[in-house]
Amino acid sequence: MSTMNLTLLTDLYELTMMQGYFKNNCNETVVFDMFYRTNPCGNGYAICAGLDQLIDYIRRLSFSDDDIAYLDSLHLFEDDFLEYLRGFHFSGDIYAIPEGTVVFPREPLVKVVAPIMEAQLVETALLTIINHQSLIATKTARVVYAADGGGVMEFGLRRAQGPDAGVYGARAAMIAGCIGTSNVLAGQLFDVPVKGTHAHSWIMSFPDEYTAFRKYSELYPDACCLLVDTYDTLKSGVPNAIRVFTEMRESGIELKNYGIRLDSGDLAYLTKRARQMLDEAGFSDAFISASSDLDEYLITSLKSQGCKIDSWGVGTNMITSRDCPAFGGVYKLAAVQDENGNFIPKIKLSENIEKITNPGNKTVFRIYEKADHKIKADLICLADETFDDTKDLTIFDPLETWKRTKLKAGTYELRELLVPVFKNGKCVYTSPSVMELRDICSKELDTLWEEHRRLINPSQMYVDLSDQLYDIKKNLLHQMSM
Numbered sequence: 001m002s003t004m005n006l007t008l009l010t011d012l013y014e015l016t017m018m019q020g021y022f023k024n025n026c027n028e029t030v031v032f033d034m035f036y037r038t039n040p041c042g043n044g045y046a047i048c049a050g051l052d053q054l055i056d057y058i059r060r061l062s063f064s065d066d067d068i069a070y071l072d073s074l075h076l077f078e079d080d081f082l083e084y085l086r087g088f089h090f091s092g093d094i095y096a097i098p099e100g101t102v103v104f105p106r107e108p109l110v111k112v113v114a115p116i117m118e119a120q121l122v123e124t125a126l127l128t129i130i131n132h133q134s135l136i137a138t139k140t141a142r143v144v145y146a147a148d149g150g151g152v153m154e155f156g157l158r159r160a161q162g163p164d165a166g167v168y169g170a171r172a173a174m175i176a177g178c179i180g181t182s183n184v185l186a187g188q189l190f191d192v193p194v195k196g197t198h199a200h201s202w203i204m205s206f207p208d209e210y211t212a213f214r215k216y217s218e219l220y221p222d223a224c225c226l227l228v229d230t231y232d233t234l235k236s237g238v239p240n241a242i243r244v245f246t247e248m249r250e251s252g253i254e255l256k257n258y259g260i261r262l263d264s265g266d267l268a269y270l271t272k273r274a275r276q277m278l279d280e281a282g283f284s285d286a287f288i289s290a291s292s293d294l295d296e297y298l299i300t301s302l303k304s305q306g307c308k309i310d311s312w313g314v315g316t317n318m319i320t321s322r323d324c325p326a327f328g329g330v331y332k333l334a335a336v337q338d339e340n341g342n343f344i345p346k347i348k349l350s351e352n353i354e355k356i357t358n359p360g361n362k363t364v365f366r367i368y369e370k371a372d373h374k375i376k377a378d379l380i381c382l383a384d385e386t387f388d389d390t391k392d393l394t395i396f397d398p399l400e401t402w403k404r405t406k407l408k409a410g411t412y413e414l415r416e417l418l419v420p421v422f423k424n425g426k427c428v429y430t431s432p433s434v435m436e437l438r439d440i441c442s443k444e445l446d447t448l449w450e451e452h453r454r455l456i457n458p459s460q461m462y463v464d465l466s467d468q469l470y471d472i473k474k475n476l477l478h479q480m481s482m
């Protein structure tokens with residue numbers, strides 16, 4: 001997985017273009033931005049994730065003898081280009097918004113500043129890595145939000161679109177707030193808690209449900225979660241679980257971290273009844289967990305029905321982001337460096353005004369309200385622009401320019417979101433651990449007002465352009481239309 005050299009994990013056209021640049025002696029330094037246009041799942045924000053895997057990919061970029069032989073066998077590439085590839089390594093700069101950060105449409109999440117042959121090659125892998133993990137992190141943030149403090153366990157490996165999606169999806173889900181994953185390889189690779197209960201097959205393999213529960217409790221007295229819905233949840237499952245818990249208590253076992261799981265039926269009705277039965281039997285600290293095709297909407301609905309569910313096992317809908325299966329991040333050329341070292345802004349036009357790119361070598365600032373550290377807006381600007389937050393700042397909507405806000409000096413704070421990750425091909429960034437990223441992400445989510453977090457029709461955050469950037473864009477559009 002992460003230890004693989006993924007150099008050929010690219011679209012063929014990156015390599016054919018690369019050969020074209022090589023043959024034409026074009027290898028000027030360029031700026032590419034990775035950004036997305038619409039928040040997934042109708043959300044009000046996204047969580048960016050995947051940077052650590054991107055770093056790993058860039059570090060390992062090199063063409064092996066087998067890679068060169070394979071490319072040779074395609075009869076597309078000439079010997080001098082293949083010879084160049086033999087010595088290839090990434091020599092450029094990369095800036096990125098750290099993982100776990102709340103992000104918004106149109107702002108660069110990753111910026112690559114490198115000779116065009118290198119910057120072009122990395123497009124596909126960069127997109128597949130960041131798009132996938134950002135998608136699952138965003139979906140998970142919605143599920144965790146719906147659970148409202150109840151733990152969410154990631155149970156999706158068996159339904160993920162293959163092993164990689166299962167493992168890196170689990171990583172993204174942990175960053176976005178899951179309390180654990182059933183995925184043991186993810187646990188080993190990322191040092192995150194692994195959690196689990198047992199399947200219906202465990203119950204069915206014994207002559208009766210009670211024996212199955214008892215055997216399980218003997219083996220795992222400190223993490224005893226019994227699946228109560230194999231035969232009849234209220235008539236046999238819960239009573240048998242209570243019988244086993246009673247026996248455990250009578251035999252002197254100190255019951256902690258124990259409970260039941262329901263995986264079918266009316267989860268609101270059944271958990272209310274199960275809660276009552278457990279409480280009446282003196283097991284009010286037994287937890288109730290539920291699974292069964294859950295997502296953020298079902299969890300919200302179950303909560304509104306007064307379900308008694310303490311923790312949620314969520315698989316298919318979260319690991320596949322079923323209702324929104326793609327993140328839609330793109331990678332666009334924004335500037336080309338001239339012989340004097342200046343970045344010449346480039347723009348991609350579109351009939352669709354939202355699809356016109358933001359030109360130039362840029363960065364992003366986040367503007368916080370000083371009083372409560374909530375996000376006020378994001379500001380995309382040129383990389384060398386500076387702002388003085390001891391002075392008033394006027395920001396405006398780049399599409400509806402009459403919408404302007406004046407921020408009074410002393411009431412706001414600025415933070416540059418893009419940080420250096422590679423400098424001259426050397427990694428200058430140390431990724432936090434996944435559990436540290438989980439904490440970072442949780443604090444990031446606290447910087448959003450509730451209006452941006454709600455699941456349905458959230459308010460969209462303002463992502464504005466600086467005056468300088470807006471003028472450059474306007475002038476380029478004018479020039480293009482002449």
Ligand SMILES: Nc1ncnc2c1ncn2[C@@H]1O[C@H](COP(=O)(O)OP(=O)(O)OP(=O)(O)O)[C@@H](O)[C@H]1O
Binds near residue numbers: 293294
């Ligand atoms: N009270 C409820 N309100 C809304 N949806 C619910 C409620 N209880 C369960 N569901 C959802 O209804 C769907 C169907 O559940 P049901 O238990 O009937 O089927 P199932 O899980 O496929 O059962 P089985 O595993 O026995 O085939 C699941 O997505 C489940 O999460």
Ligand SMILES: O=P(O)(O)OC[C@H]1O[C@H](OP(=O)(O)OP(=O)(O)O)[C@H](O)[C@@H]1O
Binds near residue numbers: 159199291315317
């Ligand atoms: O429902 P999900 O959100 O995907 O959560 C994971 C599901 O995986 C298991 O089911 P299993 O593979 O045994 O199949 P099932 O759907 O028939 O229970 C588990 O019992 C959950 O129901």
Ligand SMILES: O=C(O)c1cccnc1
Binds near residue numbers: 195197198
């Ligand atoms: O441990 C569990 O209960 C579990 C794990 C994976 C999928 N469904 C349930």
